[in-house]
Amino acid sequence: MTSTTRRFSPWARLTRAQRENLNGQLLTAPTLLVILAIVIVPFLAVIVFAFADLRLVDIPYMSLGTIDWTLDNIRDAMGSQAFWGALGTTIAYATLTTLGAIACGLVTALAIRRPFRGRGVIRALLLVPYVLPVIAAATIWRTLLNPQYGLINAFGLEFLGWDRPIGFLNTTTYDVFGIGIPLTLLTVVAFEVWKTTPLTFLFITARLQSIPGDIEEAAALDGASNRKILTQIIAPQLRAVVLLLILLRFIWSFQSFNDIYLLTGGAGGTQVMAVKVYTELITRADIGSAASYGLLMSVILAVLLAFYVLLTRRKEAL
């Protein structure tokens, strides 16, 4: 490679800007190649499959020329109760986990804001749920919530006067004083909040640490109360990072598969879109239907994102 830089080589005759241009394109070529093969082509394939009558058994014989084009997949999906149910569950799940994780992260970050002895260690320990492999986290939670030997049920039966163990992972609605609550959905939400709070905590802590201390000190000297300092000085500084976290958390939890599938397998009213795509593909062996669920899911996510961007832009303009 070094030979190209020797004098009199064609490379040496290029101007600096030309060289930089070429270098930039060469260096990004591998990235683009990988993304093209594993992301862009497959995404185009999703669009094709969504309009194709295709099942898993057809894979060995399929080719672009022999596809039976059809609108049935999309029509069936949008006409089915299961689709709208999954969409509602997904939106509820994504919204609750986003807000929950941000609220918990915010409270923890504020509590740990001032320096004290052992803060570094505590901060590191608070990150454990995020670092834990999801399979380990799910196994531990399944054990905790197990009706026979789980800690939570054992505790409830012994000390809280429960009549019988509660099936946290397979109860679609649980009656509390005559009001039905979606128990298992709330359980998977709690799991996701637990698992992702460290990330929101980290982002908010990073932002808090970059607020110069003297602003606060000046406000305190001027007689501002702690509450005033929090609402008038800290809160506005956190706005941008909270908006970013809302966006990122919502996108990620909207497509969450592992956490829910490993905890419940989609039982107990936790059939979110991602789990639905999986069952259409593997259990029902229907590629066309799975692809149409996936495509609709991406479109809905894109629409929600566009809506969010518009909304936050407009607020900024005011």
Place this chain on the structure above:
Amino acid sequence: MSKAMRAPLPERILRVVVIVVALVLAVGPVLYGVVLSIRPFSAVLNAPLDLFPSPSEWDFSSFGTALADEADGGFGLGRFIRNSLLLALGTVVASLLVSVLGAYAAARLRYKGRGVVNGIILSVYLLPGIVLAVPLFVMLSRVGLTGNLVGLLIVYVSTTVPVAIYMVRNYFIALPESVEEAAIIDGCSLPVMLWRVVLPIAAPGVAATAIYVFMIAWNEYLFALLFLVQKRELWTAPLGLSQLTEISVPVTVLLAGSIIVTVPVVVLFFIFQRFLVSGLTTGAEK
């Protein structure tokens, strides 16, 4: 910190309470898993509330049972871990090779199509993995790459490249540009300069990225499930553990397996914590 900043007593108490509760919630479940993994299964069934078993009751046999090969009466986790390790290390090497180049271009070079490339990388980052899983499963089965680790490796590389580029780029931007310019003026070519000048200075950041990529590959479940579920020989650790959940394996063995899978990532994370945290949250400060 001046006296004027000292918070009133109720607020300090509240703060301590929040920290204690957060700590218990964050670490408690993991400790629970550790405790159960060293108790005999029958003891867990009989006394689920006993969280402090006496040392005489400790029983580490679950770890051996989980790790041992099926032929030796175990559950084969040792082999699953070897598969995961191969896959994760391969992903780290390939993904970093690709993303160090891309990240340098993104951090320093002005070239035609730069905006488009950055846009594509961002959109890849946001695209739902489950949506890509459908065509990838179909296409890779068509060319016979499901049921082996190579197909999975390719998918892992492409899913980790965007986040790796983002992280490495942040570390590169923080480096002083003058060193690179001096090297170029001294006659270094770009690849030599990257290898001899940039990488050594950015080593901690690149190492942190490597660990993050390793963690993603080590923890990945969906694609392993889709591609490898038929091939027990090739199961990764997360896939193996989840499949064992389906058959009736004692929960103490599952928890022992979970702890074994957890230890490497937690240790790596804490060694490199400082660099990882700064790499993940750069940009959040503004």
